[in-house]
Amino acid sequence: MRSGSRLERVLRSGRFAVTAELNPPDSADPLAVYDRALVLASVCDAINTTDASGANVHISSVAMCALLTRAGYEPVMQVSCRDRNRIAIQGDLVGAAALGVRNVLCLTGDGVQNGDQPEAKPVFDLDSITLLHTARTLRDQGRFLSGRKLDSPPPLFLGAAENPFAPPHDFRPLRLGKKVAAGAEFIQTQYCFDVPRLRQFMARVGDLGLHERAFILIGVGPLRSARAAGWMQNHVPGVFIPDEVVRRLAGVPADKQRLEGKRICVEIIQEIQTIPGVSGVHVMAYRQEELVAEIIEEAGLLPRRPRPEAVL
Amino acid sequence: MNHHLAWATVATTSQKRLWLRLLEGAYDGAYRLLRPFRRRLKPGGAMEAIFIHGEQVSKGALFGCQMCGQCVLHQTGMTCPMNCPKQLRNGPCGGVRPDGHCEVIPDMPCVWVKAWERAQAMPVHGQSILAILPPVNHQLEGTSAWINEFSGAAHQTPPGWG
Numbered sequence: 001m002r003s004g005s006r007l008e009r010v011l012r013s014g015r016f017a018v019t020a021e022l023n024p025p026d027s028a029d030p031l032a033v034y035d036r037a038l039v040l041a042s043v044c045d046a047i048n049t050t051d052a053s054g055a056n057v058h059i060s061s062v063a064m065c066a067l068l069t070r071a072g073y074e075p076v077m078q079v080s081c082r083d084r085n086r087i088a089i090q091g092d093l094v095g096a097a098a099l100g101v102r103n104v105l106c107l108t109g110d111g112v113q114n115g116d117q118p119e120a121k122p123v124f125d126l127d128s129i130t131l132l133h134t135a136r137t138l139r140d141q142g143r144f145l146s147g148r149k150l151d152s153p154p155p156l157f158l159g160a161a162e163n164p165f166a167p168p169h170d171f172r173p174l175r176l177g178k179k180v181a182a183g184a185e186f187i188q189t190q191y192c193f194d195v196p197r198l199r200q201f202m203a204r205v206g207d208l209g210l211h212e213r214a215f216i217l218i219g220v221g222p223l224r225s226a227r228a229a230g231w232m233q234n235h236v237p238g239v240f241i242p243d244e245v246v247r248r249l250a251g252v253p254a255d256k257q258r259l260e261g262k263r264i265c266v267e268i269i270q271e272i273q274t275i276p277g278v279s280g281v282h283v284m285a286y287r288q289e290e291l292v293a294e295i296i297e298e299a300g301l302l303p304r305r306p307r308p309e310a311v312l
Numbered sequence: 313m314n315h316h317l318a319w320a321t322v323a324t325t326s327q328k329r330l331w332l333r334l335l336e337g338a339y340d341g342a343y344r345l346l347r348p349f350r351r352r353l354k355p356g357g358a359m360e361a362i363f364i365h366g367e368q369v370s371k372g373a374l375f376g377c378q379m380c381g382q383c384v385l386h387q388t389g390m391t392c393p394m395n396c397p398k399q400l401r402n403g404p405c406g407g408v409r410p411d412g413h414c415e416v417i418p419d420m421p422c423v424w425v426k427a428w429e430r431a432q433a434m435p436v437h438g439q440s441i442l443a444i445l446p447p448v449n450h451q452l453e454g455t456s457a458w459i460n461e462f463s464g465a466a467h468q469t470p471p472g473w474g
Contacts, residue, residue: 082398086447108405111397111416122398129402130447137472147471163406168428174442175403182444190406237407237415 005102005157006074007046011186011215016273017280018301019076019188019217020044020292024058033059033067039289041073043296043304046103048188048282051080054236055115062092062099069100076159076188077101080109085125086134090144093135097154105159105188106131114237128160129182136183160184164201165194165240173204179214186215188282193223193241193264195271202277211277218272221284222291223261226250262291262298269299332433335374335390340436342458350462355455363456371457381452382466384445386437389427396423401445404428446473 010017020040025032040047047068051061061078068075077096079089093104108128112120126134134145135158142153160179164172176187192198198218205211223229223241226249233241245264252260269281281301285292296302323331346353353359364379371377371392375385378394384401385392393401397416404424407415412425431441446469452460460466 108398108400110407113397113416114407124398124400125450126447127398127400127402129444133444133446133473137474141472141474143472145470145472161406163408166404166406166408167410167412167422168404168408168425171403171424171428178402178442178444237409238405240410 003102003155003157005046007076007103008157008185010045011279016301017046017215017217018044018296018304019046019048019280019282020289020296021048021050021282021284021286022064023286023289024050024061024064026058028059030067033064034071036289037068037071037073040292043293043302044283045280045304046074046076048076048078048105051078051107051109052083052115053078053080053110055082055110055112055117055120057115057117062096062101065096065101066099074103075101076103076105078105078107079131080107081124081126081128081131082109082112083120083123085123086145089126089131090134090138093138093156094150094154097156102155103157103159103186104135105161106135106184107161110237129178132158132160132179132182132184157185158183159186159188161189162187163190163238165190165192165197166238169197169201170204173201173208173210176205176214177208177210180210184214186217186279188217189219191219191221191239191241191284192268192272193245195268195275197240198272199275202275206277211279215279216277217280217282218278219282219284220265220268220272220295221286222258222265222288222295223249224288225254225257225261229261262295265295266298269295269301273299328430329433332390332430333435336386336434336436339386339390343461346458346462353459353462355459355463355465360456360459363458364454367456367458379454379457380448381455381457381460382449383457383461386434387440387443387445389430389434389438389441391423391427391430393423393427399448400424401448403441446470 022036022040037047049061049064065075065077106128112118112122135156139153139156142150162176226246229241229246229249232239249257249260272278283292375392376395377392380394398405404422408422412422414420414422431438
């Protein structure tokens with residue numbers, strides 16, 4: 001325990017962890033962030049703040065974290081390499097720690113071409129792996145990439161993403177190994193709708209012993225409708241939805257599809273809990289935050305509120 | 313780039329393997345050939361101008377070289393990672409499409425899907441695709457990777473990198 005992170009404490013205690021993604025508002029009103037955080041905080045161990053995901057601009061990740069830590073919440077600050085170079089990112093990591101952020105998710109980031117301002121300059125000065133290595137250097141060596149010493153290093157619990165469902169499939173577990181070697185202590189995966197594929201991935205992760213070196217949280221989320229699922233299949237890079245899932249949604253009347261989507265999500269969580277090496281779930285409910293609490297409750301993952309003293 | 317893609321679809325597996333061994337052999341051969349002259353291969357001057365031109369022509373045609381000045385081809389399946397729209401040097405992003413194509417440029421096969429496939433056919437350097445590569449040194453852009461290789465500039469990591 002170097003970070004003082006509550007998420008790290010939950011994971012190290014051996015409890016099945018739950019994190020959830022907060023969709024960033026397009027608003028300078030802090031209440032917009034707090035309203036959304038309130039819905040999530042009582043049902044999860046930490047809240048992820050996205051960093052212009054999909055290359056669409058919203059309120060920034062570091063600003064959301066500042067608001068959340070101010071109110072006593074536990075954020076996971078997502079940092080993408082798309083929009084900032086190594087100078088800006090190192091400054092943000094140290095600054096976030098000063099604001100009370102203890103968890104960072106190191107991401108490469110979506111290409112700008114996928115966002116709403118495709119004419120923007122893609123930065124990618126670092127990638128997820130060199131970002132992890134950089135964050136670990138700041139924390140463990142107490143110095144910047146330039147070699148200059150920090151007076152007080154940032155105590156961060158370092159995370160990374162992985163997509164077990166994207167090609168090249170046999171490279172993915174090894175790439176996860178690279179991320180662990182670069183400093184990742186927890187992993188949050190892309191949406192899982194294909195449990196058999198996840199099992200294959202986790203079996204290989206187990207062979208490599210990576211689940212013993214990093215806590216692995218599997219990404220899940222409810223599909224709103226068959227149409228939304230079909231759209232995601234074709235338009236959201238990195239999200240893989242098997243056709244039978246779309247067919248199952250299409251098989252119920254339109255007004256029941258949202259419920260069916262939630263039911264599928266709950267079933268996937270219950271299956272995931274039985275897979276060796278899985279330490280938790282990461283719930284991403286884009287524009288359906290109100291469903292997160294129901295999903296977590298119906299999956300049997302409540303009560304959540306950790307008793308910090310008990311595991312210290 | 314285009315003739316390369318066409319070739320990739322018509323060549324048999326054994327032809328591809330042979331081609332990769334040739335590329336890997338060419339890399340190792342060039343290294344051994346140039347190493348004895350390393351003290352004379354200095355940055356700047358006419359010698360570097362010749363190297364820059366040679367690299368632009370040869371690696372440009374073969375790999376779509378972007379002249380980053382710190383060539384890592386043998387560690388990335390003899391596939392230039394600077395052609396990845398995110399210029400990733402440590403593996404594919406999570407956005408690779410089901411057909412193995414690029415998230416950003418749907419018509420282009422993912423550089424890293426190709427790199428991974430090729431690395432497995434490379435007997436000497438194939439395993440080094442698992443090494444963690446440091447961030448690109450943008451000061452070396454447009455300079456000769458071979459000269460930087462022997463001067464040590466290509467291997468210099470940021471002072472705090474460790």
